[in-house]
Amino acid sequence: MAFRQPAGSGGSPQETRAAHAEQPDEAPEGLAAGTERTTAAATGEQQAVPADDSSSPQRPGDRSSLSEMLFRDYRRLQRLVGRSYLALTLLVRLPSVIMPLSVLVYVSAASGSGWWGSLCAGAIYLGHAISTGITGLYAPWKHYQWGILIQTVLQVAAVLWLVRSLVDQAQDPSGPWPWYLCLLVGAASPQLGIATRIRWPSILYFHRDQSLSAVAMRHEAVMDALAMVVGALVAGVVAVAAxxxxxxxxGSGLLVLCTAMLLFHPTSGLPVWGTALWVRSKKHLNRAELRRRRARRFVRFLPVLGGGWLGLxxxxxxxxxxxFAASIDVIESIGAQFAALGLLSAISAVITAGFGVKRPWNLWVFCAAASVLATMLMSVPAGPFSMLLVLAVIGAATGPTLVAVFGIVPIISPRRFITGLSATTYVLIQVGMALGLVIAAGLGNFGGYQTVALLPVVASTLLLATAFLFIDRRRRVAMDMPVSARRRAAFSGRVVSGD
Structure with missing residues (x-):
């Protein structure tokens, strides 16, 4: 399978790496932190200019408009990969939202039981977590595209099997529903969202701009939030219309289309780099060093755990x-109602990413506290409109939390760990959603809607407690931050420019 190189790359990746082999990754000595050396085209003289960092604070002399501030990350990444790839990072996430919601609505309506609907949808989410692990196994391969292609073919066969089984089971809704086939569909579906995350290290390495790692992770988090609203809206409209x-x-057909677009995009021809999900240390460490390493790993795991609570x-x-929808007989509108949560989540995530928060752990605490208050309102609504308002408030609180959780990883982790931790966060979000569906359905069978409404409060409380624990441990443990994070922390705000 042949793949093209990005247009305008100026030759093969090997030639580009050779041309840049002498360029240092670290800032040369003698320059202030946060600056880099450039060569004037006319005179050949080297000048010190401030490093372009989207997370640096706005200075009094800056008069950027609101749109420039909100879409600054988007425009920086657009210069590297173009608009088509950035739009593709959203499109490839939609099947992972559409299919579980469609299964949830169909099985719940056909069986008359929220338990079977949640079990089948939860099995798909759990299968997505398994699929993410499978993607992580073949991601370091040179020809990893074949793994995605094989998974896509298996997914089509599994979906056809599932649809036929669901139609047959609808004739006898009182019997057991094929949750195991839902698990198979989820495991066979390639997680293209994690594939785009894993591709960013290769893109940034090819363009010699590793400073955009945090920007790329923020963009991926925003796409997760946008996919929630767009996917839920599509699932709701299709459920009502057809x-x-x-x-x-x-959802299955869209996944096939997205796979083809991702595999034949020019960036798929880039050499695989920085996709290892686990990096083994070759150094022999003494007991004190091992304790420090365990402490650092625990701190890095806390944002990952926060993603799991968010999924729950x-x-x-x-x-x-x-x-709630079953109680007022509007179960087909579940997707459209869930889109209200996704809409405010996406809007708040875009705004948060545009501001480029320097200390995302503080944002994590604030939004987790807001989530606790918002989820307490779930027991209040008596009609669809009031429920939409509650979901909008929950979405406005959880969107920035998602950006904060993914944004913390590049700040507290060496570059070689960023891909693995981001992938693990995505896995725990899927596992959390599966557990949330199953546990909430069990509570619903026991005590009805008012009992189900307690679980979001518990999940948001755990999210807040994890945020407090992270802040406490981060102050006690010295983290080996990447160079880009140290530059941002040391940047004084004084612009150094050449004459």
Whole structure:
């Protein structure tokens, strides 16, 4: 399978790496922190200019408009990969949202039981977590594209099997529903969202701009939030217009289309670099060094765990919607109602990423506290409109939390760990959503909607507690931050420019 190189790259990746072999990754001695050396085209003289860092604070002399501030990350990445790839990072995430929601709505409506709907949808989310692990195994391969292609073919066969089984089971809704086939569909579906995350190290290495690692991770977090609203809206519209069974097949067809677009995009021809999900140390460490390493790993794991609590919150909210919609007989509108949460989540995530928060752990604490207050309101609504308002408030609180959790990873981790930690965060979000669906459905069978509404409060409380624990441990443990993070921390705000 042949793949093209990015247009305008100026030759093969090997030639480009050779041309830049002498360029240092570190700032040369004699320059202030946060500056880099450039060569004037006319005179050949080297000048010290401030490093371009989107997370640096706005200075009094800056008069950038609001749109420039909000879309600054987007424009910086657009110069590297173009608009088509950035749009593709959103499109490839939609099937992972459309299919579980469509299965949830169809099985819940056909069986008359929220338990079976949540079990089948939770099995898909759990399968997505397994698929992410599978993607991580073949991601370092030179021809990893074949792994994605094989998974896509298996996914089509599994979806056809699932659809036929669901139609047959609908004739006898009182029997057990094929949750195991849902698990198979989830495991066979390639997680293209994690594939785009893993591709960023190769893109940045090819363009020799590793300073954009944090920017790329913020962009991916924003795309996760946007995919939630767009995918839920598509699933809701298809469920109302043509039925949820059509939504399942539409999600599968969209996944095939996205796979083809991702595999034949010019960036797929870049050499694999920096995609290892685990880096083994070759140094022999003494007991004190091992304790420090364990302490650092624990601190780095806390944002990953925060992603799991966020998934638990979203999964329990989905089941809360199922029981609430069933109580007022509007179960087909679950997708459209969940889109309200995704809409405010996406808007708040875009605004947060545009501001480029320097200390995302403080944002994590603030938004987690807001999530606790917002989820307490889930027991209040008595109609669809009031529920939409509650979901909007929850979305406005969880969107920035998602950006903060993914934004912390590049700040506290060496560059070689960023890909693995980001992938693990994505896995725990999927596992959390699966557990949220199943646990909330069990609570619903025991005590109804009011009992289900307690689980989002518990999840958001755990999210807040993890944020407080992270801040406490980060102050006690010396982290070996990457060079780009140290430059941002040391940047004094004084512009150094050449005459």
């Amino acid at each position: 039925g949820s069974l059509v939504g399942i097949m539409a 919150l979203w999964g329990s909210v989905q089941i809360g919607l199922v029981y």
